[in-house]
Amino acid sequence: MTSAPDFDEVIDRRGTHSSKWDMMSRNYGVSADTGIAMWVADMDFRPPEAVQRAVEDMARHGIYGYFGDDGAYLDAIRWWMAERHRWEVEPEAIMTVHGLVNGTGLCVQTWTEPGDGVVLFTPVYHAFARVIRAAGREVVECPLALDEGRYVPDFAAADAQMTGREKMVILCSPHNPGGRVWTVEELRGFADFAKRHDLILVSDEIHHDLIYPGQKHTAMPLAAPDILDRLVMMTATTKTFNIAGSHTGNVIIPDPHLRKRFQATLGAVGISPNSFGLHMATAAYSPEGAAWVDGLMTYLEGNREVFDDGLSAIPGIFSMPLEATYLAWVDFTGLGMSEAEVLRRVEGEAGIAANHGTTFGRGGDGFLRFNLATPRSRVEEAVDRLRRAFSDIQ
Ligand SMILES: Cc1ncc(COP(=O)(O)O)c(C=O)c1O
Numbered sequence: 002m003t004s005a006p007d008f009d010e011v012i013d014r015r016g017t018h019s020s021k022w023d024m025m026s027r028n029y030g031v032s033a034d035t036g037i038a039m040w041v042a043d044m045d046f047r048p049p050e051a052v053q054r055a056v057e058d059m060a061r062h063g064i065y066g067y068f069g070d071d072g073a074y075l076d077a078i079r080w081w082m083a084e085r086h087r088w089e090v091e092p093e094a095i096m097t098v099h100g101l102v103n104g105t106g107l108c109v110q111t112w113t114e115p116g117d118g119v120v121l122f123t124p125v126y127h128a129f130a131r132v133i134r135a136a137g138r139e140v141v142e143c144p145l146a147l148d149e150g151r152y153v154p155d156f157a158a159a160d161a162q163m164t165g166r167e168k169m170v171i172l173c174s175p176h177n178p179g180g181r182v183w184t185v186e187e188l189r190g191f192a193d194f195a196k197r198h199d200l201i202l203v204s205d206e207i208h209h210d211l212i213y214p215g216q217k218h219t220a221m222p223l224a225a226p227d228i229l230d231r232l233v234m235m236t237a238t239t240k241t242f243n244i245a246g247s248h249t250g251n252v253i254i255p256d257p258h259l260r261k262r263f264q265a266t267l268g269a270v271g272i273s274p275n276s277f278g279l280h281m282a283t284a285a286y287s288p289e290g291a292a293w294v295d296g297l298m299t300y301l302e303g304n305r306e307v308f309d310d311g312l313s314a315i316p317g318i319f320s321m322p323l324e325a326t327y328l329a330w331v332d333f334t335g336l337g338m339s340e341a342e343v344l345r346r347v348e349g350e351a352g353i354a355a356n357h358g359t360t361f362g363r364g365g366d367g368f369l370r371f372n373l374a375t376p377r378s379r380v381e382e383a384v385d386r387l388r389r390a391f392s393d394i395q
Contacts, residue, residue: 003050006293008300011376012045021045021372029354036352037375037383042177042328044243044374048285049293052242055284056277068276071097077286078251082236085210085291088220094255096263097274101207101250104235105171106132108252111266112201113138118167120200122154122191123362126177129205130362133171141167142363145179150321152179154187156194169201170194175208175218178330178361178370180323182216185224192225192232201259203233207250208326210241210294213302216324222255229255233263238282241294243374249278301327304373304380311384315391327374331355334367336394343369351386 014022021038025031075092082088098104115137123142130140143159145152172191175182195202204221212218237250254260309320317335333343358368
């Protein structure tokens with residue numbers, strides 16, 4: 002028997018080596034005693050009971066040796082992709098890595114050389130640029146355009162930026178930040194862009210299950226089956242089920258030639274699976290996990306509404322309508338304040354740690370990203386604090 006998840010339960014994560022809560026004072030100067038952590042993308046919820054049971058079974062057995070026989074794990078992935086994304090995945094195409102930042106780094110190592118350009122449509126998840134630069138490659142930032150307050154690709158501008166030195170484009174689908182669920186036409190546009198400039202397209206779809214009711218995500222291999230010879234797709238259970246500490250993700254490569262090259266990199270750096278990650282993911286990709294995600298998205302939809310309604314009462318502040326993800330992307334530029342003044346109010350007065358927009362690349366200035374995956378009472382408290390911190394302009 003499983004009980005319904007209680008997303009309202011406030012669980013104190015302080016003192017548990019939680020990056021989100023235990024690093025917020027160091028990273029943002031916001032006290033963990035009184036502050037609200039709304040930055041890094043993990044949730045303040047327990048995962049489905051099936052995942053807890055998998056870890057408890059491991060603990061009860063008490064031997065933590067190397068993992069072998071990934072048949073059940075691969076079956077669970079295949080079931081999930083077919084059931085939730087109408088996508089048939091070949092088990093041979095799936096390679097398991099230690100999370101998708103790790104996967105991104107391995108892709109950069111596999112298909113680019115130092116000095117090559119890697120294209121990002123910005124603002125975008127900050128770790129992409131960090132990994133590319135750390136590997137001595139150049140980040141080519143192509144800003145997304147804004148159309149009625151939502152991001153859209155500007156392929157003509159991106160085409161004009163290409164020099165011929167670019168070898169790869171990394172797409173975030175759905176997009177973080179801003180939460181766009183790219184349409185099939187837009188996905189086709191990214192695929193054609195990759196073709197036009199002879200780029201490997203890495204499609205990071207880690208947020209693909211966190212889709213709000215009424216929206217539909219399409220896996221890149223379905224949107225653009227004609228580019229499988231240059232496509233690398235990445236997914237994971239970690240964002241969906243809040244198990245990011247298990248550092249497990251999948252790099253899915255339908256084309257056997259591309260796959261061989263990636264496998265050579267895996268061999269060269271000695272990657273083998275994390276048994277906790279595989280046990281948890283196998284349990285998560287199940288009917289019980291699916292019901293949990295449906296409940297989660299209904300709850301997050303409520304949080305999004307509370308947050309957006311509350312912020313819309315402050316003139317000059319605009320929270321982008323999220324189609325996916327729990328990461329609200331808020332534009333403060335309409336206030337005409339300096340970034341320092343906005344941060345003084347948000348961090349200093351409201352005591353809220355949110356990601357700084359500048360870290361997401363071109364187009365991120367003047368924005369902050371707020372993580373809404375926390376009990377409703379905390380979202381309400383955050384809204385109250387923000388309204389007080391900007392009370393002079395209401
Ligand atoms: C687009 C994207 N990719 C990857 C990650 C992190 O992946 P992992 O924890 O598997 O390294 C995040 C985390 O927020 C993300 O937003």
